[in-house]
Amino acid sequence: xxxxxxxxxxxxxxxxRYSAVFSELTVDGSMLIDRPLRTDETLSQRRQDQSFTxxxxxxEWVIWNNSLPNDAVSVYNGYAGRLEYVCxxxxxxxxxxxxxxxxxHYAKSNQEYLSSPFQILVNKDNFEILEWKDGSYxxxxxxxxxxxxxxxxxxxxxxYGLGKVSTQDKCFYLPLKGSEYWYRDYQVLTxxxxxxxxxxxxxxxxxxxxxxxxxxxxxxxxxxxxxxECSPVTKTDTLTQTYxxxxxxxxxxxxxxxVSTSIEAGIPLFVxxxxxxxxxxxxxxxxxxxxxxxxxxxxxxxxxxxxNHSCTAxxxxxxxxxxxxxxxxxxxxxxxxxxxxxxxxxxxxxxQTAEVQTVLDRCEVLNNSKPCT
Numbered sequence: 001x002x003x004x005x006x007x008x009x010x011x012x013x014x015x016x017r018y019s020a021v022f023s024e025l026t027v028d029g030s031m032l033i034d035r036p037l038r039t040d041e042t043l044s045q046r047r048q049d050q051s052f053t054x055x056x057x058x059x060e061w062v063i064w065n066n067s068l069p070n071d072a073v074s075v076y077n078g079y080a081g082r083l084e085y086v087c088x089x090x091x092x093x094x095x096x097x098x099x100x101x102x103x104x105h106y107a108k109s110n111q112e113y114l115s116s117p118f119q120i121l122v123n124k125d126n127f128e129i130l131e132w133k134d135g136s137y138x139x140x141x142x143x144x145x146x147x148x149x150x151x152x153x154x155x156x157x158x159x160y161g162l163g164k165v166s167t168q169d170k171c172f173y174l175p176l177k178g179s180e181y182w183y184r185d186y187q188v189l190t191x192x193x194x195x196x197x198x199x200x201x202x203x204x205x206x207x208x209x210x211x212x213x214x215x216x217x218x219x220x221x222x223x224x225x226x227x228x229e230c231s232p233v234t235k236t237d238t239l240t241q242t243y244x245x246x247x248x249x250x251x252x253x254x255x256x257x258x259v260s261t262s263i264e265a266g267i268p269l270f271v272x273x274x275x276x277x278x279x280x281x282x283x284x285x286x287x288x289x290x291x292x293x294x295x296x297x298x299x300x301x302x303x304x305x306x307x308n309h310s311c312t313a314x315x316x317x318x319x320x321x322x323x324x325x326x327x328x329x330x331x332x333x334x335x336x337x338x339x340x341x342x343x344x345x346x347x348x349x350x351x352q353t354a355e356v357q358t359v360l361d362r363c364e365v366l367n368n369s370k371p372c373t
Contacts (some may be wrong), residue, residue: 079161131189226305
């Protein structure tokens with residue numbers, strides 16, 4: 001009879017989806033009786049918030065190189081009495097602690113794994129405001145920190161330490177003492193996106209590393225005169241052309257179009273084969289990190305056509321494409337009044353008009369013109 005009951009239990013366990021047995025830790029550190037996770041049918045009743053890691057974040061995962069990188073994201077684990085750093089192995093979030101050796105500890109497949117090499121989460125210059133927000137049953141707040149693009153695994157914690165939140169499994173996994181523990185309630189690491197404004201300033205161009213490309217001359221306008229008379233005729237014309245030029249400052253992360261962002265910088269100019277930097281001006285980003293400048297050029301030309309000749313004048317533009325790396329400072333003002341600053345690198349791209357020329361073409365004899373006597 002006991003054998004029949006055991007066989008029936010194993011059959012039910014092996015044929016129940018998402019009902020794997022895990023252990024849940026109590027507040028005093030003792031272990032509760034093993035109990036199964038909730039099934040899909042029960043958990044689907046809870047709505048899950050949409051979440052993403054903002055592309056405008058300066059956070060990065062840095063490969064462990066036998067020393068702790070500057071500005072590594074950490075928390076104090078009061079339960080274990082130690083400082084822990086957010087790490088990941090592949091896409092599995094966990095913790096690194098110097099007292100536990102050079103490994104990333106993470107939970108997977110009912111076990112605690114220790115792996116190396118791994119990656120440490122870095123918040124350069126503590127530029128981002130990071131906040132722990134509550135979640136449960138696989139829910140994650142907006143702007144939660146993912147481990148990998150496209151993966152539904154997020155950095156999480158509870159009172160016992162750092163781990164991972166799986167939205168697919170609808171729980172938080174904790175690595176502890178060689179085992180994997182799961183919890184319905186937890187906290188998720190999020191990025192504060194309550195940003196009032198941003199400013200890029202102290203821009204320094206590295207002109208020695210500039211790349212240039214000269215375009216073929218572009219015809220903007222033409223004017224002409226045909227003289228069927230027997231004496232020279234002069235025509236004076238004004239040629240006007242309006243065009244747009246885009247200047248782009250690409251930096252290592254994208255800037256949200258929802259945030260008011262300005263840049264204070266001199267403009268690189270390519271004049272007669274060499275660079276000049278204009279006096280510093282302030283721009284407001286119009287589309288992401290692109291500034292559009294509208295220019296109107298006007299030239300006046302006088303054309304003298306001999307008898308029985310036609311003459312033309314052409315307005316041409318000489319353009320250069322510039323690609324120049326730069327360094328700069330980026331400051332961000334948050335809704336709570338805090339101002340955070342960091343250094344950035346980037347690339348300045350633009351297509352500039354180096355010169356507008358008026359070219360008088362050689363006059364040509366008019367066909368079927370009457371000879372002058």
